[in-house]
Amino acid sequence: MIILGIESSCDETAAAIVENGTKILSNVVASSIEIHKKYGGIIPEQAAREQLKFIIPVIQEAIKQAFHLSIYPSTHLSIDAISVTIGPGLIGSLLIGLETAKTLSFAWKKPIIPVNHLIAHIYANFLHYPCLAGRQASSINFPALCLIVSGGHTELVLMKNPSQFQWIAGTRDDAAGECFDKCSRLLGLGYPGGPAIEKAAKKITLSTISNQQLAIKLPRPMINEDNFDFSFSGLKTAVLNLTKKNRPSYILNHKSLIAYEIQEAITDVLVVKTLKAAKKLKVKSILIGGGVAANQRLRDKFLFAIQQLINAPIKLFIPEKKFCTDNAATIASTAFYNYQPVSWQKLKPNPSLTIN
Ligand code: KG4
Numbered sequence: 001m002i003i004l005g006i007e008s009s010c011d012e013t014a015a016a017i018v019e020n021g022t023k024i025l026s027n028v029v030a031s032s033i034e035i036h037k038k039y040g041g042i043i044p045e046q047a048a049r050e051q052l053k054f055i056i057p058v059i060q061e062a063i064k065q066a067f068h069l070s071i072y073p074s075t076h077l078s079i080d081a082i083s084v085t086i087g088p089g090l091i092g093s094l095l096i097g098l099e100t101a102k103t104l105s106f107a108w109k110k111p112i113i114p115v116n117h118l119i120a121h122i123y124a125n126f127l128h129y130p131c132l133a134g135r136q137a138s139s140i141n142f143p144a145l146c147l148i149v150s151g152g153h154t155e156l157v158l159m160k161n162p163s164q165f166q167w168i169a170g171t172r173d174d175a176a177g178e179c180f181d182k183c184s185r186l187l188g189l190g191y192p193g194g195p196a197i198e199k200a201a202k203k204i205t206l207s208t209i210s211n212q213q214l215a216i217k218l219p220r221p222m223i224n225e226d227n228f229d230f231s232f233s234g235l236k237t238a239v240l241n242l243t244k245k246n247r248p249s250y251i252l253n254h255k256s257l258i259a260y261e262i263q264e265a266i267t268d269v270l271v272v273k274t275l276k277a278a279k280k281l282k283v284k285s286i287l288i289g290g291g292v293a294a295n296q297r298l299r300d301k302f303l304f305a306i307q308q309l310i311n312a313p314i315k316l317f318i319p320e321k322k323f324c325t326d327n328a329a330t331i332a333s334t335a336f337y338n339y340q341p342v343s344w345q346k347l348k349p350n351p352s353l354t355i356n
């Protein structure tokens, strides 16, 4: 089955064509991030206008690439269904992708499958990409614990089989990605904060940290609590207090070190709490997804933690970095494994969609 995926929940406009949930025939992403960088964050109205500009060219390009065409075809018979993000996300952005998908469903007489963007982040692990040829969906053992770490969400979800989910825990306040973004802003490192903090932190190696610098220590919120919840607003407040208590020149001179410690704190909490839940729930695999999963330090720490589990091994799956951030291949894959077409007349965006 060949599915066209459409994603427009935030600042990326994406279309992809995926065969049988795993084989990517095309994957096209246009981003308006350069515009938002100027303002230090996403302006919803601006994001929606950019979605409108990109949506048709991006879908056309995905179709051309998938079927090796030099010009846009007049028929689309080889596409079996259309899948589209219905939430969560920005209402203006969501509407552009959803209304386009509904129009195509009507015009092409193809079924349409609504997709939860959060769940789609997990299906990035089901995509078969050439550089990880051996790792296909079939090698994921269930039950699996999924950690979704994006700009607005930090959730632990139990995946009982390829299409059955149960929400376990989440953040009580800020998401991990939000914490990266807010802390980056406090340090004047720009938007998006995750990649900016990761880049600044790379300048630090443990051998270059002096004792005095080690005095910069940030909290690891809820790391030792006997539950699976997260909380990141206290960490952001600790960084705010640090910037208020110290002279601007001190902050400027220690920017990389503070960025390093922020990254250490966030990644420590994510790894420790996910592993705690994985052991308690006796899962066979851990799947990670969402923009923060592109963080190399997080990837390394998860790999190290998994390698320590000698007596009760758990398989670890982390998508290739370009499939951690928003794209439409994950939308098409999700639709394949959760094939529930809905009449286009019934589809409405849901900006605050959750996982039940
Ligand atoms: O999944 P995503 O692309 O969009 C949402 O669904 O929100 O995630 C965006 C989030 C942002 O908060 C961004 O700062 C974070 O992912 N992010 C990263 C990295 N790349 C993106 N966080 C840490 N390290 C990265 N390399």
Ligand code: ZN
Binding pocket: 117, 121, 150, 151, 290, 291, 325, 326
């Ligand atoms: Zn996302």
